[in-house]
Amino acid sequence: MTAAFELILCLMILGTACVALLVRDFLAAIAFFVVFGNLMGLAWLALGAVNVALAEIAIGAGVTGVLLILTRGRLLALGEQIDGNPLGHWLNLGAAVVCSAFAVVLGAAVLSIAPDDGLAPVIDRLMPRIGVENPVTGVLLAFRAYDTLLESFVLLGALVAVWSLAPADAWPRAPAALRMTDPAALNVAESFGRLVLPIALVVAAYLVWVGSDRPGGAFQGGTVLAGGFLLAAMGGAMGLPRSDDPAFRWTLVAGPLVFLAIGLAGMALGRFLAYPEGMAKALIVTIEYFLAFSIGVTLALLVAGPPVRAETVP
Amino acid sequence: MSPLDLLVAAPLAFMVAALVLGQGGRWLILAAGPVMLGLSAWLLALPPDAAHLVGNWDLPLGILLRADGVARLLVPATCVCFVAVALYAWPEFSPKAGRETARAHTFWPMLYLMWGGSNAGYLTTDLFNLYVTIEMVSLAAVALAAMGSLAAGLQYFMIALVGSLAYLLGVALLAGHYDTVDATLLAVRARPDLPTVLALAVMTAGLLVKAALFPLHGWLPPAHAAAPAPASALLSAIVVKLGFVIILRLWFEAFAEVVRPAAIHLLGGMGALAVIYGSIQAIRQERLKPLVAYSTVAQLGYLFLAFPLIWNARIPGEPWAAVLVHAVAHMLAKAAMFLAAGLMLKAVAGDRISDLGGLARAMPLSVTAFALAAISLMGLPPSGGFTAKFLLLHAAIEQGQVIYAGVLVIGGLLGAAYLFRPLSVAFGASAAPVVRAEGALRVAAPLTLAALAIALGFAGMTLIELSSIGAPPAIALPLAEEPGP
Numbered sequence: 063m064t065a066a067f068e069l070i071l072c073l074m075i076l077g078t079a080c081v082a083l084l085v086r087d088f089l090a091a092i093a094f095f096v097v098f099g100n101l102m103g104l105a106w107l108a109l110g111a112v113n114v115a116l117a118e119i120a121i122g123a124g125v126t127g128v129l130l131i132l133t134r135g136r137l138l139a140l141g142e143q144i145d146g147n148p149l150g151h152w153l154n155l156g157a158a159v160v161c162s163a164f165a166v167v168l169g170a171a172v173l174s175i176a177p178d179d180g181l182a183p184v185i186d187r188l189m190p191r192i193g194v195e196n197p198v199t200g201v202l203l204a205f206r207a208y209d210t211l212l213e214s215f216v217l218l219g220a221l222v223a224v225w226s227l228a229p230a231d232a233w234p235r236a237p238a239a240l241r242m243t244d245p246a247a248l249n250v251a252e253s254f255g256r257l258v259l260p261i262a263l264v265v266a267a268y269l270v271w272v273g274s275d276r277p278g279g280a281f282q283g284g285t286v287l288a289g290g291f292l293l294a295a296m297g298g299a300m301g302l303p304r305s306d307d308p309a310f311r312w313t314l315v316a317g318p319l320v321f322l323a324i325g326l327a328g329m330a331l332g333r334f335l336a337y338p339e340g341m342a343k344a345l346i347v348t349i350e351y352f353l354a355f356s357i358g359v360t361l362a363l364l365v366a367g368p369p370v371r372a373e374t375v376p
Numbered sequence: 377m378s379p380l381d382l383l384v385a386a387p388l389a390f391m392v393a394a395l396v397l398g399q400g401g402r403w404l405i406l407a408a409g410p411v412m413l414g415l416s417a418w419l420l421a422l423p424p425d426a427a428h429l430v431g432n433w434d435l436p437l438g439i440l441l442r443a444d445g446v447a448r449l450l451v452p453a454t455c456v457c458f459v460a461v462a463l464y465a466w467p468e469f470s471p472k473a474g475r476e477t478a479r480a481h482t483f484w485p486m487l488y489l490m491w492g493g494s495n496a497g498y499l500t501t502d503l504f505n506l507y508v509t510i511e512m513v514s515l516a517a518v519a520l521a522a523m524g525s526l527a528a529g530l531q532y533f534m535i536a537l538v539g540s541l542a543y544l545l546g547v548a549l550l551a552g553h554y555d556t557v558d559a560t561l562l563a564v565r566a567r568p569d570l571p572t573v574l575a576l577a578v579m580t581a582g583l584l585v586k587a588a589l590f591p592l593h594g595w596l597p598p599a600h601a602a603a604p605a606p607a608s609a610l611l612s613a614i615v616v617k618l619g620f621v622i623i624l625r626l627w628f629e630a631f632a633e634v635v636r637p638a639a640i641h642l643l644g645g646m647g648a649l650a651v652i653y654g655s656i657q658a659i660r661q662e663r664l665k666p667l668v669a670y671s672t673v674a675q676l677g678y679l680f681l682a683f684p685l686i687w688n689a690r691i692p693g694e695p696w697a698a699v700l701v702h703a704v705a706h707m708l709a710k711a712a713m714f715l716a717a718g719l720m721l722k723a724v725a726g727d728r729i730s731d732l733g734g735l736a737r738a739m740p741l742s743v744t745a746f747a748l749a750a751i752s753l754m755g756l757p758p759s760g761g762f763t764a765k766f767l768l769l770h771a772a773i774e775q776g777q778v779i780y781a782g783v784l785v786i787g788g789l790l791g792a793a794y795l796f797r798p799l800s801v802a803f804g805a806s807a808a809p810v811v812r813a814e815g816a817l818r819v820a821a822p823l824t825l826a827a828l829a830i831a832l833g834f835a836g837m838t839l840i841e842l843s844s845i846g847a848p849p850a851i852a853l854p855l856a857e858e859p860g861p
Contacts (some may be wrong), residue, residue, distance in 0.1 A: 094802060115700060155431065167570075167574060168545075168574065170570060171549060171570045171571040171574045171575075172549070172552070172571070174551045174569065174570050174571060175549075175552050175571050178555075180551075180552070180555050181436065181437055181555050181556075184436065184437050184555075185437065188433070188437070195787075199439070204431065204433070204436070204825075205431070205433045205437045205438060206439060206504075206505075207430070208430040208439050208505065209504060209505055209508050210386075210433070211388075212388075212496060212505075212508045212509065212512060213491075213508055213511070215388055215489060215492070215512065216489075216508065216511045216512055216515060218391075218485075218486065219391075219486065219489040219512065219515050219516060220515060220520075222395070222482050222485045222486060222519070222721075223480050223482070223488075223515055223516070223518065223519035223522075224487065225478050225481070225521060226478050226482035226483075226486070226519045226522065226523060227526070228478035228479070228481055230477050230478075232478070233477055233478040233481065234478075234481070256598065305478075305481075306398050306399075306481070308396070308398070311395055311396055311398065312396065312692070314395065315392045315395050315396060317436070318388070318392060319392050322388055322389060322392070322595060325381075325385065326385060328431065329377060329378075330434070333428070333429075333430070333431055333432045334378070334381035334430055334431065335381075335430050335431040336431045336432050337431070368478070369478065
């Protein structure tokens with residue numbers, strides 16, 4: 063990438079961030095926030111961090127954007143005033159000054175760290191022992207698999223936490239249907255959803271498979287899957303499950319459970335989360351497929367929200 | 377096989393089982409209780425240098441788990457609290473035919489997530505791994521807090537997120553700077569330069585918010601007071617301790633060479649103010665649960681007040697043991713107090729202290745549990761609270777730290793002032809109200825916890841020996857003399 067491209071990209075990132083912060087219309091602010099997220103994804107690409115770029119675009123721009131738009135819809139339905147900036151000018155100015163000062167100190171600290179290869183040489187030396195070639199996968203699923211295992215339970219826990227917000231008489235119904243209400247929009251969404259879901263399945267499966275050697279992996283695959291589920295649900299091609307549906311519960315826990323079981327099986331052979339010689343790659347890919355599926359379902363249900371009383375529109 | 381992994385893996389397996397079982401999830405505690413208490417006993421029986429790398433991946437990249445004194449004291453205490461709280465919560469969070477509620481289903485997976493997270497936090501030396509454990513515990517804590525008051529839960533969520541992000545920023549700086557986030561390696565590598573100091577500052581600030589040290593405590597009283605009794609007990613006893621333990625690891629292990637006396641006294645001063653402020657607020661409360669919640673603000677102050685006393689001590693082992701014993705004693709006593717308060721308030725169908733009149737005759741066992749917990753919180757002998765405060769006072773006087781010694785004494789008196797008030801009403805002469813009898817388990821849970829808090833007072837030497845196992849070098853070796861203020 064040329065310097066000019068990077069300069070323009072940086073200016074656009076700053077510009078969209080400023081507009082998102084300053085614009086008075088809430089919907090416009092969300093739009094600029096989504097654009098900002100996508101540009102950040104490009105910046106990560108320019109820095110060679112493809113995995114981070116995928117996550118930023120999928121979660122930072124995609125899922126967060128959807129959540130913000132849903133939030134706006136609910137606030138409007140409640141009759142809340144959501145335009146404009148609620149804080150006073152002086153408070154804004156004070157926050158800007160404090161944040162800028164902190165950014166300067168942080169910048170000075172980061173720049174004072176001597177650039178080096180970091181842990182790359184250590185990771186490169188270990189990679190042959192697990193038979194996968196993507197160092198990110200190596201770190202996430204082998205060298206620091208313990209972190210990833212615990213994080214997969216955090217994601218599962220997040221969905222349970224959202225469920226606990228369900229009104230007293232709503233349990234164990236399904237979340238509010240995402241199906242569009244406008245007939246014309248539903249028509250488009252229905253055919254689009256039917257078209258996209260199989261594609262999302264294939265892309266997700268590919269991303270997980272390719273993740274062992276190139277950028278990709280369970281989290282990226284899971285996000286694509288979640289996107290497919292959500293579009294299908296919006297078009298009415300898929301309903302949302304009741305929270306106490308046993309089959310649905312198994313799909314949620316499958317990923318963390320398989321990960322934990324393989325970790326414990328390693329204990330029988332010596333150490334928790336140790337992979338036996340020669341089997342590392344097979345086990346990693348197995349974990350990743352189960353994880354991707356559970357992550358996809360969990361993320362989609364996180365967006366859908368807690369169970370609601372009746373068939374209400376969000 | 378090692379309890380270091382199983383103490384984390386087992387609660388997570390129970391979380392999965394609770395989700396799959398759905399309605400029957402609450403039965404799992406009958407299996408989880410013995411398993412976890414057994415694993416805790418195994419942890420205590422491990423040789424002093426027990427430690428291993430997860431998956432055999434070496435440092436600086438891998439994750440080291442170890443059974444040091446902190447883990448050996450806090451993990452068993454955590455397990456005892458969880459078992460007691462779960463047995464108490466059993467009838468409250470069980471699905472009833474016809475009126476099922478979400479929380480009867482979600483309480484149990486959240487409990488196991490918090491259990492696994494806090495155990496993982498006490499056992500690891502890896503600062504990023506600690507971030508993940510903070511996430512586990514905070515997420516479950518937010519869900520439990522929101523069961524009482526959605527507004528308090530949301531406020532807590534925002535604050536917990538800011539705290540987590542500040543901590544994560546520090547971890548990122550350290551990872552870039554030292555190519556490791558392991559506390560034992562950082563103890564050797566850390567230098568007092570800008571990135572390190574900034575990282576320590578933002579991490580500490582983020583953790584202080586989570587540990588609710590005055591003046592960053594604002595979120596705690598509304599969240600802890602509004603939640604259902606078992607949730608309040610977990611929030612006050614377990615959740616705030618993890619932030620404290622991580623600060624302890626940062627300041628006395630990873631960055632013992634970087635920390636300066638001024639910073640230590642800043643933390644100590646905040647702790648002293650927390651003791652005074654929390655106690656005065658507790659005295660001013662008219663309702664019982666906010667009183668107990670403000671008592672948590674005050675009691676957390678002691679944990680940080682101890683920092684300068686450890687730092688300046690010629691033999692830091694004693695105040696080090698004191699702070700850990702205080703953490704354990706507060707865990708047991710505060711869980712007992714919230715559970716007992718829950719029973720008392722339910723019996724009188726009110727929430728004010730003045731509603732408690734004559735309860736001592738109506739429900740003597742629950743009021744006894746409250747009183748025993750109060751004895752430990754006030755620091756009266758014999759109790760864990762007394763042992764801890766006595767050791768701290770001894771260290772303060774020995775070092776000539778008059779201010780800290782004064783705060784310790786005044787804090788004890790203020791503690792007596794706010795805790796005697798509900799007790800004097802309960803033991804008062806007014807006619808005993810007619811109350812419905814509670815299940816034996818629900819009465820036994822707070823009584824057992826409070827009795828254990830008292831029993832700690834008889835185990836002083838054992839606790840001091842346990843706490844010194846694998847203590848960080850800054851504690852184990854006599855320090856160079858640092859000038860006091």
